Amino acid sequence: MLQLDRVGQNLGRSQQLREDRLRAFLDAASEVSAATAAEKTTFDPDRPFLAAQVTDTLLGKYAPAPPPQDWCVAAVDGSHIDVDRHLPLSCYLVNLGGCTLTYGSQPDASFFSHPEVSDDSGDLYLTDPNNPAQEAALTGPLLGLHRTVRELERLVQAVEDCPAELPILALVDGSLVLWGLSGRAYPPFVKEALVQDRLLVALSRMRDMAERRPLCLAAYVSLPRSTEVVNAARTCLCPFEVGRCRRSCSNRRSALSPCNLANELLDRDLFQRILEPGWRSAVYRTNSSVPRESYGDQQICFFYLHAGEEIARVEIPQWVANDEKLLALSHSLILDQCHRGQGYPVAISEAHEQAVITGADRQLFKQIVSNILDREGLPTYTSEKERSKRTPWV
Secondary structure: OOOHHHHHHHHHHHHHHHHHHHHHHHHOOOOOOOOHHHHHOOOOOOOOOOOOOOOOOOOOOOOOOOOOEEEEEEEEEEEOOOOOOOOOOOOOOEEEEEEEEOOOOOEEEEEEEEEEEEEEEEHHHHEEEEEEEEEEEEEOHHHHHHHHHHHHHHHHHHOOOOOOOOOOOOOOOOEOHHHHHOOOOOOOOHHHHHHHHHHHHHHHHHHHHHHOEEEEEEEEEOOOOHHHHHHHHHHHHHOOHHHHHHHHOOOOOEOOOOOOHHHOOOOOHHHHOOOOOOOOOOEEEOOOOOHHHHOOOOOOOEEEEEOOOEEEEEEEEEHHOHHHHHHHHHHHHHHHHHHHHOOHHHHHHHHHHHHHHHHHHHHHHHHHHHHHHHHHOOOOOOOHHHHHHHHOOH
């Protein structure tokens, strides 16, 4: 208790200093021209932090347009049960849930949930097509990436089933960037299997549909902890060459002035001060290595939205960002979803309800697996570690 009290006192003393730095940082960044920002935020491999590419202005803001009278939103979310090495059967479960909500003169709603168990070796591993002896097990973080791609593939199907005459907002929770591939030592065939063969195919199908009808694809990030815009502003303000910056700067701290104004600031801190409720920021392109190296012409952009209760990050493909009508439509429809959902897109909330796997569900899944093995006369052993968790000793 005393330690926590001391932490609280220290936080209170540092808060005013942080507020002063934030004001000074915003004042300095507001003086940067759009041309300077675009030039200085071009990707540089020697930059010691991830800075967004400015495509518009550094700290612009835009009011929402009214949504159309009739429109549709499709959302997909997912959850999974990982391969459990304490069970005698190697398998995983992915549950994709979602909804389609139609607003306007003919309102409608439909929901779906599709759990799928995979136990075949062809589903449990990714295999190098050029060397079948090389495999990567679909478990842990890699299974999470697989599920993310499956969510987007299922979203394509949901959009195809929407009324053809209505504008559509296609929503997923989280990010369009497979951040889990960044910095991990996955072999090249893993990235090719997830990105080239599946993710980009889904994004291309979305783009093809958008050529025939108003269609916006977006990923919604609640309470983001990103610093890409802060780092873009830092890049614009720093008077030193990149080599010196690399020796002295990091994502959180810099001894160099004026870079030190950005220390410990998040993007949402900036836009909490800049944006009025309902307004969005300028559009930026992420310089993350994953889309930059693997997404080709499907680069990922983003903007920040004042959703009323929080500053959210909204990621969109570049083909949405480059189309002013689709960009304005995505802004207005996502904002409308947040209003209907009391600060969070209601379609994502409903998709989550269809996709969620509770703790009770996970225990039931294990029990069903054991019952099936027992029925088939197969051993239903488990590890002693797993058994000990179920038997309290004290």
